[in-house]
Amino acid sequence: MADPASLADRASELADQASALARNLDLLTHQLTTVQTTPAVVGGPSFVFELTVFVLAVFVGYYVVWRVTPALHSPLMSVTNAISSVIIVGALIAAGPLGVSFAKIMGFVAVTLAAVNIFGGFIVTQRMLQMFQKKR
Amino acid sequence: MSENLSAFFYLIASVCFILALRGLSSPVTARVGNIYGIVGMLIAVVTTLLTPHVVSFWLIILGILIGGTIGTFIALRIQMTALPQLVAAFHSLVGLAAVCVAAAAFTYPELYGIGVRGSIHGSSLVEMSLGMAIGAITFTGSVVAFAKLQGLVTGRPLVFPGQHLVNAALGALLILLIALFVSTEAAPAFWLLLLVSLALGFLLIVPIGGADMPVVISMLNSYSGWAAAGIGFTLSNSLLIVTGALVGSSGAILSYIMCKGMNRSIFNVVLGGFGTEGGTVAAGAGVGDRLVRSGSAEDAAFIMKNASSVIVVPGYGMAVAQAQHALREMADILKKEGVNVRYAIHPVAGRMPGHMNVLLAEANVSYDEVFELEEINRDFASTDVAFVIGANDVTNPAAKTDPSSPIYGMPILDVERAKTVLFVKRSMASGYAGVENELFYRNNTMMLFGDAKKMCEEIVKALE
Numbered sequence: 177m178a179d180p181a182s183l184a185d186r187a188s189e190l191a192d193q194a195s196a197l198a199r200n201l202d203l204l205t206h207q208l209t210t211v212q213t214t215p216a217v218v219g220g221p222s223f224v225f226e227l228t229v230f231v232l233a234v235f236v237g238y239y240v241v242w243r244v245t246p247a248l249h250s251p252l253m254s255v256t257n258a259i260s261s262v263i264i265v266g267a268l269i270a271a272g273p274l275g276v277s278f279a280k281i282m283g284f285v286a287v288t289l290a291a292v293n294i295f296g297g298f299i300v301t302q303r304m305l306q307m308f309q310k311k312r
Numbered sequence: 313m314s315e316n317l318s319a320f321f322y323l324i325a326s327v328c329f330i331l332a333l334r335g336l337s338s339p340v341t342a343r344v345g346n347i348y349g350i351v352g353m354l355i356a357v358v359t360t361l362l363t364p365h366v367v368s369f370w371l372i373i374l375g376i377l378i379g380g381t382i383g384t385f386i387a388l389r390i391q392m393t394a395l396p397q398l399v400a401a402f403h404s405l406v407g408l409a410a411v412c413v414a415a416a417a418f419t420y421p422e423l424y425g426i427g428v429r430g431s432i433h434g435s436s437l438v439e440m441s442l443g444m445a446i447g448a449i450t451f452t453g454s455v456v457a458f459a460k461l462q463g464l465v466t467g468r469p470l471v472f473p474g475q476h477l478v479n480a481a482l483g484a485l486l487i488l489l490i491a492l493f494v495s496t497e498a499a500p501a502f503w504l505l506l507l508v509s510l511a512l513g514f515l516l517i518v519p520i521g522g523a524d525m526p527v528v529i530s531m532l533n534s535y536s537g538w539a540a541a542g543i544g545f546t547l548s549n550s551l552l553i554v555t556g557a558l559v560g561s562s563g564a565i566l567s568y569i570m571c572k573g574m575n576r577s578i579f580n581v582v583l584g585g586f587g588t589e590g591g592t593v594a595a596g597a598g599v600g601d602r603l604v605r606s607g608s609a610e611d612a613a614f615i616m617k618n619a620s621s622v623i624v625v626p627g628y629g630m631a632v633a634q635a636q637h638a639l640r641e642m643a644d645i646l647k648k649e650g651v652n653v654r655y656a657i658h659p660v661a662g663r664m665p666g667h668m669n670v671l672l673a674e675a676n677v678s679y680d681e682v683f684e685l686e687e688i689n690r691d692f693a694s695t696d697v698a699f700v701i702g703a704n705d706v707t708n709p710a711a712k713t714d715p716s717s718p719i720y721g722m723p724i725l726d727v728e729r730a731k732t733v734l735f736v737k738r739s740m741a742s743g744y745a746g747v748e749n750e751l752f753y754r755n756n757t758m759m760l761f762g763d764a765k766k767m768c769e770e771i772v773k774a775l776e
Contacts, residue, residue: 223435229550230541233557236330241562244336246659246684249566249666250395251346252336253533257402259329259349260540260559263409265360266547269423270416271375272366279420284371286412289405291379292386294353297402299387300395301346307673308339310680 251304258297264290313362321359322551328352329555333562339679356551365423392674393631396663397461400529404454406536407513410447411506413543414440418502424547430497436546437494441505443542445486448509449516450535456517457528461663467522469584475519476583482512519584523628523705523744525663527570527581534563566665573659575711575721586718586745604740607758609770612734615758617775619696619732621652623688625725626668627661629702629737630764636675638768639701643677645775655682656689656725658706689726698730702764704743707751719745733757736767 244252267290270283313321328348335345360366390398417440421427426436459465486508493501520528541556543549571578580586616622624643630636643653655677661668672682692698700707707727710717727733728751735752737759742748751757760767 230553233554234561237558237561240333241565247669248336250670256559256562260406260536262555263540266413268360271371274368279416282412282416284375286409287375288379289409291376292383293402293405295380295383296387305342
C-alpha cells in the first residue's frame with residue numbers, strides 16, 4: 177500500500193504547492209504595502225471639498241460686491257486686480273527649488289509679473305481712495 | 313511651516329481679502345479696507361516662502377524687486393484719466409502669470425504634489441488646462457483692450473466677415489484640445505491649447521468698440537479671477553480658489569451693472585460691432601436745416617450765476633479734455649454765489665466703472681456732492697441748469713421715446729427736464745452710438761462749442 181514511488185511523488189507535489197503558496201503570500205504582502213501607500217500619493221483635499229470652498233466664496237463675493245458703493249467701482253476694480261495677483265503663491269513655489277529648470281524660469285517670470293500687479297494695484301488703489309474725501 | 317499651519321495662515325489671508333472688498337462699501341472705510349488687502353497679501357507671500365518647498369530665494373527676491381519697482385513707479389506716475397488702460401494692462405499681467413504657473417505645473421508637477429511628469433492626476437489636468445486657457449484669453453484680450461484705450465489702435469469696432477464663425481470654430485477647437493490634453497497629457501496639445509487661447513482672447517475683444525470698454529474691462533477683471541481660481545484648483549490651494557472666486561464674481565457683477573446701464577445684454581456687447589467712436593455726423597438726418605442755439609462762455613456764466621441750482625453731467629469728453637479741475641473751479645465760484653451745485657453720474661460714463669467719480673475726486677470734489685443716476689434723476693425737473701460736459705448718448709431722450717433707436721431702453725439722465733440745458737461739446741458730431749441727439753435742437757438748449765477745459769476756464773473768467 178505504501179508504495180515508496182507514489183509517496184515520493186506526493187511529497188514533491190506538496191513541496192510544489194508550498195512554494196506556490198509562499199509566492200502568493202509574497203505577492204499579497206507586496207500588494208498590501210502598495211495599497212497602503214497609494215492613498216498618500218493621491219492625497220490632498222478632494223475635488224468636491226475644493227468645489228465647496230469655491231462655490232461658497234463666489235457667494236461671499238456676490239454679497240460683498242453688491243454692497244460696494246458705485247462711486248468706488250474704480251477702486252474696486254484695481255483692488256480686485258491687486259488681490260488676484262495672489263497667484264504669486266503658485267509662482268513662488270515654482271521659483272523656489274534649487275537648480276535651474278524650465279519651471280523655475282516660468283516661476284520667476286510669474287513672480288515678476290505678479291509683483292508689478294501687487295505693488296501697482298495696491299498703490300494706485302490707495303492713491304484713488306486718498307482722493308475720496310469729504311471736503312469742509 | 314507645517315501644511316496645517318500654512319493652510320491656517322492662508323485662511324487668514326482670505327479673510328483679509330474679503331474685508332478689503334467689504335471696506336469699499338463706503339469711502340470712509342475704504343482706506344482701511346485697502347490696508348487689509350495689503351496685509352492679506354503679505355501673509356500669503358510670507359507663508360508660502362516659509363513652506364519647505366521653497367529653498368532658493370535669489371530668483372524670487374530678484375523678481376519681486378524688479379516687479380515691485382516697475383509697479384510702484386507706474387502707480388505713482390499714472391494720470392487718473394489713464395486709469396482704464398492701466399487696469400487693462402494689469403489684467404493682462406495676471407493672465408500671463410496664470411499661464412506661466414500652469415506651464416510650470418505641467419512641466420514640473422512634482423513641485424505641487426499633483427503627480428509626476430507623464431502621469432499627472434486627471435482632475436489636475438482639467439483644472440490646469442482651464443486655468444491656462446482662461447489666463448491666456450485674459451492676457452491677449454487685455455492687451456487689445458489696453459491698445460484701444462491708449463489709442464494705439466482705433467477704438468472703432470473691427471469686424472470682418474465670418475468673424476463669429478471663426479470664433480466659434482476656435483472655441484470648439486479649444487474644448488477639443490482640452491479633451492485631448494486631459495486624455496493623453498501630450499505636450500504638443502498643451503502648447504497648441506495655449507496658442508488657440510491666445511488667438512481667441514485677441515479675436516474676442518477686437519470687434520468691441522471703445523465706449524463698450526467699461527463692460528470689457530469688467531469682463532476681463534472677472535476672467536482674471538476665474539483664471540486664478542483655476543490655478544488654485546490645480547494646486548489645491550484654497551487661498552487661490554477663494555480669491556479667484558471673489559474677483560471673478562466681482563467682475564461679473566460689474567459687467568452686469570454696466571450692461572444694465574446700457575440696456576444691452578452681455579451677448580450683444582461681446583458679439584461686438586456696436587458704435588462708431590463719434591466723429592461722424594449721422595448722415596442725412598437733416599442736420600443743416602434745423603436751428604441750433606449756440607452761446608458763448610459769457611452767456612453760460614450769466615445763466616448759471618442767476619440760477620439757484622445746477623447739476624453737472626460729466627462724460628468721457630471731460631476726461632479726454634482733462635477738464636475736471638477747471639470744472640471744479642467753476643463750481644466753487646458758483647457755490648460762493650449761492651448756487652446749489654451737484655454732479656450726476658451715469659453708470660457707463662467714462663471708460664471704466666466709476667471712472668467719473670475718481671476724476672471728480674481727483675479734482676477735490678467732495679463725494680457727497682456726487683450722485684448716481686437713480687439718486688438724482690428726479691431732481692432735474694426742479695433744477696435750473698443742467699451742465700452737460702463731454703456726455704451725449706447718456707442724455708439722449710430717444711432712449712425713452714424712439715423704439716427704433718439703437719439706444720432705446722437705456723436708462724438716461726433726464727437733463728431735458730431742467731429749465732436750461734447747457735451742452736459743452738466740440739462739434740455737432742453724434743455720440744458713440746452714432747445717434748443724433750434731438751436735445752441739441754430744443755429751445756431750452758444752448759450749445760457751448762469748444763474744448764471742455766477751455767470752456768470751463770472761460771466761464772470761470774466770465775464769472776469773476
